[in-house]
Amino acid sequence: MEKVQNIVILTGAGVSAESGIDTFRDGGGLWEQHRVEDVATPEAFARDPDLVLRFYDLRRAAIQTKEPNAAHRALARLDAEWPGELTIVTQNVDDLHERAGAKRLIHMHGEHLNAWCTACDARTSWTGPLFDRPACPACGAGGTLRPDIVWFGEMPYRMDEIYHALNRADLFVSIGTSGAVYPAAGFVREARQSGALTLELNMEPSQGSYWFAEARHGPATRLVPEWVEEVLGG
Numbered sequence: 330m331e332k333v334q335n336i337v338i339l340t341g342a343g344v345s346a347e348s349g350i351d352t353f354r355d356g357g358g359l360w361e362q363h364r365v366e367d368v369a370t371p372e373a374f375a376r377d378p379d380l381v382l383r384f385y386d387l388r389r390a391a392i393q394t395k396e397p398n399a400a401h402r403a404l405a406r407l408d409a410e411w412p413g414e415l416t417i418v419t420q421n422v423d424d425l426h427e428r429a430g431a432k433r434l435i436h437m438h439g440e441h442l443n444a445w446c447t448a449c450d451a452r453t454s455w456t457g458p459l460f461d462r463p464a465c466p467a468c469g470a471g472g473t474l475r476p477d478i479v480w481f482g483e484m485p486y487r488m489d490e491i492y493h494a495l496n497r498a499d500l501f502v503s504i505g506t507s508g509a510v511y512p513a514a515g516f517v518r519e520a521r522q523s524g525a526l527t528l529e530l531n532m533e534p535s536q537g538s539y540w541f542a543e544a545r546h547g548p549a550t551r552l553v554p555e556w557v558e559e560v561l562g563g
Contacts, residue, residue, distance in 0.1 A: 332417075333413070333499040333500045333501065333526070333560075334413035334414060334499055335413055335414040335494070335497050335498050335499045335500070336407075336411065336413065336414070336415050336416070336498065336499070336500045336501075336502065336560075337415075337416045337418065337494045337495055337498040337500070337501050337502070337505045337516075337525075338404065338415070338416070338417045338418065338501075338502045338503075338504060339418050339419075339420070339501070339502070339504065339506060339516055340404070340417065340418070340419045340420065340421060340504045340505055340506070340511060341419075341420045341421065341503075341504070341505045341506030341507065341513070342420070342421060342424070342505060342506075342507075343505020343506065343531060343532055343549055344398075344400050344401065344404075344414070344419075344421065344425075344504055344505040344506065344549050344553075345395075345398075345401075345421050345423055345425055345505075346462050346505070346549075347398045347400070347549060347550050348395045348397065348398045348401070348423075348425055349395050350391075350392060350421075350423055350425075363384060363534055365481065366481075367380065367480055367541055368380065368381050368384045368385075369478075369480045369533055370480050370481045370482055371480055371483065372420075373480075374475065374480070378511065379417060379460065381476075382458075382459045382460045382475075382476075383460050383510070385441070385459065385476040386459060386460050386479065388441055389441045389442065389456065389457075389458075389476075390458075392402060392423045392424065392425075392441055393442075393456060395423070395425065396425075396428075396550040397426075397428050397429035398425075398426045398549075398550050399550040399551075399553070399554050400504070400505075400549035400552075400553035401425045401426055401428075401429035401431070401555075402429045402430070402555070403553045403554040403556075403557040403558075404426065404504075404536065404557065405426070405429040405430035405431045405490075406430075406551060406557060406561070407557045407560065407561065408430070408431045408432055408433050408434075409430065409432075410561055411560070411561070414442075414494075414497065415433045416433055416435065416490075416491070416494040417431055417434045417435070418435045418437055418491050418494075418513075418516075418530065419434065419435070419436055419437065419438075420437060420438050420506065420510065420513055421436075421438070421443060422438055422439055422440055422441045422478055424440065424441070424442050435486070435487050435490060435491060436486065437479070437485040437486050437487060437488070437491060438478065438485060438486070439476070439477045439478040439479045439486060440456060440477055440478075440481040441476070441478070442455060442456055442479055443455055443476075443477035444459060444465075444474040444475070444476065445474065445475055445476070445477040446465040446467060446468060446470065446473050446474055447473050447474075447475060448465060448468055448470040448473040449465060449467050449468035449470065449473075449548070451465060451466075451467035451468065452477050453466050453467060453474075455474075455477075459474050459475070459476065462474070474483060482519075485512065485513075488512070491516075492519065495516055495519045495520050495523065495525075496519070496523050497523070498520050498523060498525040499524075499525055499526065500525055500526045500527075500528070501515060501516065501517060501520035501521075501525045501526070501527050501528070501532070502527075502528045502529075502530065502556075503527075503528070503529050503530070503535070503541070504529075504530045504531070504549060504552075504553060505530070505531060505532070505549050506535055507530065507535055507536060508535030508536035508537030508538065509535075511535045514536070514537055517529075517537060517540040517541060518540060521540065526542060526543075527540065527541045527542045527543070528542070528543045528544070528545070529540060529541040529543070529544040529545070529554060530543060530544075530545050530549065530552045530553060531544070531545075531546055532546065532547065532548060532549070534545055534546065
């Protein structure tokens with residue numbers, strides 16, 4: 330690790346699962362009993378906005394009852410103590426990384442606790458419901474707020490920053506991801522092309538596990554603190 334200066338970390342649902350936040354899909358391809366196509370696409374929102382807004386209102390309320398776990402806290406410690414460059418890219422739309430104290434963070438798939446106005450493009454912190462069509466705090470328009478979530482078919486946020494970080498990385502670490510959702514699933518190959526070391530920390534081998542030089546398998550609440558201790562202690 331003495332030659333590692335720039336670290337990029339990708340986190341997925343497995344980091345928050347031990348805080349009680351459901352992973353995106355179960356074995357049947359459902360998300361909390363809904364087909365992804367019914368709640369997580371622009372077409373779904375156009376077809377049945379009430380269903381989509383109610384679904385995300387429930388999710389938004391639920392995550393506010395959860396707490397960061399040992400994996401979130403370990404990454405926040407690394408963020409605070411690592412002297413080189415560090416970028417935590419999360420696919421998660423909860424705020425548990427922030428509540429644990431992480432600062433160098435990119436939410437590539439958006440955030441549950443934001444609302445996005447499709448009229449004025451403003452993003453506003455939002456903890457309450459959207460189902461009753463509240464007015465946009467920025468422009469005053471009614472019925473124009475939607476969850477600030479990247480749905481299937483939409484472009485993830487801040488991709489230029491993410492690829493810039495990957496191209497400078499000495500070490501790329503993927504934590505709690507399925508390796509099935511692109512573009513995040515391709516980040517390991519991008520980092521390898523830049524000569525970065527690669528490490529997977531996951532409950533079980535991901536779909537892209539073979540791309541990593543090293544893989545460790547087990548719960549994030551054990552693996553991540555152990556790895557952070559190695560990095561900072563070593």
